[in-house]
Amino acid sequence: MSKLLENQVAIVTGSGRGIGREVALLFAEHGARVVVSDKDDAPALEVVSAIREMGGEATAYCGDITSAGFAESIVDKGISEFGRLDILVNNAGYTSDSLIHKMTDEQFQAMLDIHLIAPFRLIRAATPYMRDAAKKEIEQGIVHHRKIVNVSSGAGVNGNVGQANYSSAKAGVIGLTKTVGKEWAQFNVNTNAVAYGFIDTRLTRPKEEGETVEGGTIGIPGKVRDMFIQKIPQRRPGTAREAAESIFYLASPLSNYVNGQVISINGGL
Template sequence: MFEGKTAIVTGGARGIGAATAELLASGGARVVLSDVDADAARATAASIDGEVTVHAGDLTRDGEPEALVATAIDAFGRLDVVVNNAGYTRDAPLHKLDDDAFQAMLDIHTVVPFRVLRAAAPHLREPAKRERAEGREVMRKVVNVSSGAGTMGNAGQANYAAAKAGVVGLTKTLAKEWGRFSVNVNAVAFGLIETRLSAAIPEQARAGLASAVSLGRPGTVQEAASAIGFLCSPWSDYVTGQVLNVNGGIQFGMAA
C-alpha cells in the first residue's frame, strides 16, 4: 500500500509512533523515525523489517525540524507522508501550572508540528505542480496526532488540552491551504490508549476512564497506528481537514 513512499514519523521510538513506523514499513514505505531518545530510536529502527533511517534530536530546538526533513530527502530523495506524533504531558490543575509547563506543551504539540510541516512544505507541495502538468495526481499525507483532551478538554491538563486543540486548528487550516496540491491533512484524537503516558494515570482515574469506554477497554498502540495508517493510505484520498476520534466510543468528556 505504501510502496515507493517516504514517511516521517516523529516520536517514533516507542508506543504509537513505533507501531506506526512498523505499519508503514510493512506496507513498503521508507521511514524516517525521529525521536529525542537516540538509543531507543535506533533499537526500534533495527527491529523493523524494512527501510528505516533514524533522526535523533530534540525537535523543539531551532533547526531540528529542518534537519529532520533534510534527513528524509538526503536518504530517500522524496517525502510523501508526515506523521506528527511526538509529545508528552506535564499535568497539573491550572492554578498550579507555571509558565514553563504551559509553554512546553505548546512547543512540542503545536509549534513542532508547525515547524516540521513548514520545512516539509516544498517537498509536499511542489511535486504536485509537475504531476498536474503531466496529467496525473499523486496524493500526499499529513497526520497530526491530537487527543480527546484537545477536543473535549480534560481536568488537570489545561496546557496539554490547549496545545492539542491548537494542532486541530493547524490541521484544518493546512487542509484548506494544501488541498489544491493534492495533500490530505487530517488529525487523530486518541482516547485511552495503552502507552507510557496512560500508564502514569493513577489507577482510580484509569478505571474511571476505562468504564466510560463503550468497548470496555483501552486501545492498543497497534489499533491507534491502524487509524493513522488509514489516513496515510489511498483509502483516505478524499478525506481531508478531519479529526478522527479513536477512543473506543468514550461516553463523556475526559477525566472528571
Template sequence: MSSKLNEGRVAIVTGAGQGLGRAHAHAFAADGAAVVVNDYDADSANTVAQEIRDAGGQAVASVGDVADWAYGESLVATAISEFGRLDTLVNNAGFVRDRMLVSLSEDEWDSVVRVHLKGHFVTLRHAAAYWRAESKAGRTPAARIINTSSGAGLYGSVGQGNYSAAKAAIAELTIQAAAELGGYGITANAIAPSARTQMTVGAGGAMAEQMAAPTDGSFDAMNPANVSPLVVWLGSAQSASVTGRVFEVEGGKISVSDGWQRSVEADKGARWDVAELGPVVEELLAKAPVPMPVYGAR
C-alpha cells in the first residue's frame, strides 16, 4: 500500500512555472498526484511539466491567463480530459506592481486585483461547478481548494495597497467558499506564505536581503519548497476535516491566522449619544487585542 497521500489524485497548480507554484507542482507529483502545470509563460509551464515527467511523474502544461473566464473553464477541462478527473485546485498565480497609494495608477490597481482576486475566483468557480455536478450525480468528491493569500493581505504592507487588498479578499473568498461548497464534498483553505520568489526578491532593499539564501549551509527558511508540504497535505483526502482556515507558513513554522472576530463590546441597550462615545471607544480598545503591525510601517 502506498504511503503517498495523493496517489491517484489530480491537481491543478496555477502560476506553477516558477517559485512557489513550481515547488508545489513538484511536491504534488512526488506525492503521487498527476499535475496540470499552469503558467502564463509557455516556456516555464512546459519546462516544469517536463521536469516532473523526467522524474517519473505525470504532468501536462496548460498555458493561459487564469483571470480569463473561458480559459479557466478550459483549464479544468484539461485536467479531466488528460487524467480523467480533478481533485485539487491550488490557486497561486499572481504578480506585483508596488507603489504607494497616492502614486498608484488605475492600471496598476486593476491588473494586480484582476490576476490575484479574479484569477482565484475564475478557476475556483469552474472547478466547483465540476465538483458540484459530480456530487449531484452521486459521486461526491474529496475535493480540495488551496488559495494563496499573504501576510500583506492579513496585516497590510506599505507600498502594496493593491496587492494587500487582493490578498485580503482572497482570504475572505476562501471562508466564503468553505461555507458554500462544503455540502458538495469540497474544502477550501488558504495559505499566507513567506518564501523567496521573484515577487519578494524583486522588492529589493531589506526585503531582498531577508529573503536571500544562506551561504553557510544552514537551513534555508525562505526556500519555496518549505511551503509545499502543507499545501500537499491540504490537497489530500486526509485533510477532510479542515476547511475555511488560513495558515501562515515560513520555514519550518506553521501557524493558524484567525480572521475578523468580535472580541470586546459595549451594549447600552439604546442609541448612543455622540458626546458619550469617546470614553466608550477608548475602553473597548484598551481591552481589545493589539493589531499586528503593518509590514514596512514606522
C-alpha cells in the first residue's frame, strides 16, 4: 500500500487517546512524522512509542491546550523537530453537560476555550509554516497542499439537549473552518471539518463507569445511550478508527479539491 503522507509533518491535538490516537497512528502508517499532543504525558508518550515501534517518527508535546502560549509552543516544537508543518488536526476536547438553566458561566466558557479558541490560536500560530510557506512556494511555481482538519460535531450542526456550551463551540468551529477555507484556499491550504455523530470513545461510554475529565464525570447515562444507538441507521456507534479514517481522507492528497466543507460521520443518523 502506498504511503499517502510520506515525509509530511502533522500536529494532532488530543492524540493520546481515542480518535486522536487513531489519527496519529494512521498518519504514521502512511509515512507522516507526528507531533502527538495530550494534556497528560503518559498516554502521549505511549502513542509516540507505538509509532516508533512501527518504524515511524514522532515526538510528544503535552500541556493544557487552552493556556496562553500553547499554540505557539507546539508549533515551534514541530518545526524544531521536523522542520516543517503540513497537517494540523484540531481534535482535542471533552464535554461538560448541563441543561441551559443550570449551566454555569465557567461550563460554557470552558467549551468555547477548548473547542473553538484553541483551534483558532493554533491555526494562527501555524500561519508562517502553512499560509506564508505556501505563498513562497507558489511564487516559485511549486504546488504543495497543506491540510487543516477541525473536529466539529452533529451537536454543532443540529444542537443537542444538555449541550448548549458544546453545541455552540462546535457550531463556531464550522464557521471558523469555512472562513479559513475561503481565506487560505488560494495558498493551497485545504481547511475542512468532520462532524461526528456517535463515536465509541470515553466521552460516549456509559456514564456509570465514572470516567472524569477536569473534575466532571463524562459519558452518557446507560439507558439514554442505548436509546440513541437504536436511532442510528447502522445500529451501532462508529469506532475510533473509522472516525480517524475520515480525518485521514481530509489530510491526504485524495481531498486536494475539497475545501471549506463539513463532512458528517454518523452512520446515517
